[in-house]
Amino acid sequence: MSASRLYRAAIAAAGVAALLAGCSAGNPETPSGSDAAVTWPDPTASLSGVTLTYWTATQTATMADSVIKAFEEKTGAKINKVIIPDVYETNAPTKLATGAKPDLATWQPTGSELALLKPATGLQVLDGAPWLAQQTPAVQQLGLVDGKHYAAFVNVPSTLGIFYNKEAFAKAGITADPKNFQELLTDAGKIKATGTAPFFGAAGDQWPTQWWPQVLLAEQSKAGLWDKVNSNKEKFTDPTILDAITTFKKMNDDGLFNADNKTSKYTESGPALLSGKAAMVLQLTSFTSLLQSTADTATINSKIGWFPISKDGTTATVVPGGDNALVAMKTGDAKREAAARQFLEFWLQTGYADYIKQANAVSIEPSVESPATVPDVAKAASAALDGAAGSMQQNAAVNPDFYVNLANMVNGTMTPQQVASTTQAQFAQLAQALGVEGF
Incomplete structure (x- = not known):
């Protein structure tokens, strides 16, 4: 699905x-x-x-x-x-x-x-x-x-991670996977300098936007973030989540996404990555199926790599x-x-x-045994399940329209603070409807 x-x-x-x-x-x-x-x-x-x-x-x-x-x-x-x-x-x-x-x-x-x-x-x-x-x-x-x-x-x-174009990395002189989010941003700057869009965002479909704050929250998720949110002891408006939203906003402001990010669609992200129009896509393991719709396994294996990423390291996030x-x-x-x-x-x-x-x-x-025809990126993403952090979808008591609010931010109609406050209000409304204690 x-x-x-x-x-x-x-x-x-x-x-x-x-x-x-x-x-x-x-x-x-x-x-x-x-x-x-x-x-x-x-x-x-x-x-x-x-x-x-x-x-x-x-x-x-x-x-x-x-x-x-x-x-x-x-x-x-x-x-x-x-x-x-x-x-x-x-x-x-x-x-x-x-x-x-x-x-x-x-x-x-x-x-x-x-x-x-x-x-x-x-x-x-x-x-x-x-x-x-x-x-x-x-x-x-x-x-x-x-x-x-x-x-x-x-x-x-599915786990969340970065699918990347190997040729785009080589062109930018990147020879090793980044070991934390700051290194990822540094690599993105190198790629941008070559004239290639570092990331393909597909904000026109809204839902891909939510993955960026979530990978930035991986370590906090493993430390019990969503338990605190579920018990109303921490909010989207508090620094932990708000900072992740703000980082995503700055990535957009710094021009790290494709120029048509506001209107582009998920289905365009596979061809964009394979062609080298964009160097990276943050997506679920199921993104492999989109790649397979236009390329065979040998082509995917030769052109596309994968690595997990989080704020402080390389923790994957499971969804x-x-x-x-x-x-x-x-x-x-x-x-x-x-x-x-x-x-x-x-x-x-x-x-x-x-x-x-x-x-x-x-x-x-x-x-x-998995079939030999399964692309290497799918195997790598699946292997990252061991030790992965739980996503909002996995660990939160309810799931607000976080992605809609983030897409509005990308389109300039919401600030990070408005995204956080609107999402928190939705979370509380849903929690109350389900009788979650503390709301």
């Missing part, structure tokens, strides 16, 4: 969450019994006569097709795939609030997005799932709410997306709930090697 879809619907989703809040342990849709007592069926056991409903977004509509086909052939089950129209992050919760409920759904596996589903009463706990111990340790630490696993990761979570994981709903039908667990087992055990090969994706199970 494109990152542009992930952050648009926070206000609407918060309102829907209030409707979902009525779901409780006494709800007839909530099955009785302990989560710890669940069983994990044989992945290929017969499910003749069982139909499971699977919700997914437009942009992930075909992601599971090969798995679904194989699962149906092996088990006799029927998977009813329902494509929820855009924007998924708004329309799926709204549909849930009407009483509709799938057995399985693609979902952004962050704390704030999982919270909208009231996981304690609305989702199956996946602790003890046979595939969990087979996944990389970094992935095992994601998809948690109150220490319990509610998300089954099928794809590697799990809607194409990374599935959730299994509590429906009250024990047979279908078990079948949903069986489908996840089939995908992540029996069929995982075939899925990774078909998807041409990085494997999150060390025993399953």
Whole structure:
């Protein structure tokens, strides 16, 4: 799922969450019994006569097709795939609030997005799932709410880092990756002196703007920044976040982005990087797919490199997306709930090697090798998951329209202080709507 879809619907989703809040342990849709007592069926056991409903977004509509086909052939089950129209992050919760409920759904596996589903009463706990111990340790630490696993990761979570054009670096005399953000800015100055735009920004799509302050906050995130923000003990208007916003503003003022940054689009950033129009793009691991849409793996490997960056070092920032994981709903039908667990087992055990090969994706199970056709930059970005900092999307209780406010700043209609104060007000409004303590 494109990152542009992930952050648009926070206000609407918060309102829907209030409707979902009525779901409780006494709800007839909530099955009785302990989560710890669940069983994990044989992945290929017969499910003749069982139909499971699977919700997914437009942009992930075909992601599971090969798995679904194989699962149906092996088990006799029927998977009813329902494509929820855009924007998924708004329309799926709204549909849930009407009483509709799938057995399985693609979902952004962050704390704030999982919270909208009231996981304690609305989702199956996946602790003890046979595939969990087979996944990389970094992935095992994601998809948690109150220490319990509610998300089954099928794809590697995205990390934020710098994709760079090797020729542009060589032209500027840069022979080593920068070791902190100040070194990155120094290198950007060298690149600008050669006549090449150091960074491609794509502020016309708004959402890419948010990545710059977030990588500047990586060390603070690991030190508990978002816990403080979640408890209203620190604000966007306080120096830590405000300074990151101000640094991003100065980068724009210093002309470090493409001249058409205010109107340029994400889809233009891949070709701009490959052609050398711009030297660097700060983006998610999924940016690799954009590169692959216009270049083969050999070309990407020869032209493009990748490194993580943060304020004080090279800490990556993890941003799990809607194409990374599935959730299994509590429906009250024990047979279908078990079948949903069986489908996840089939995908992540029996069929995982075939899925990774078909998807041409990085494997999150060390025993399953990534295809040789996966670009090196995707492998490097995925390797940086180990020790990565949590993003706002991952660790904040709610997700305000930070990116919209930052785009307004790039376009000259907001100051850094206005971005911070507006974002803080939105954060507080969302937190209040979800009943977050301290707001």
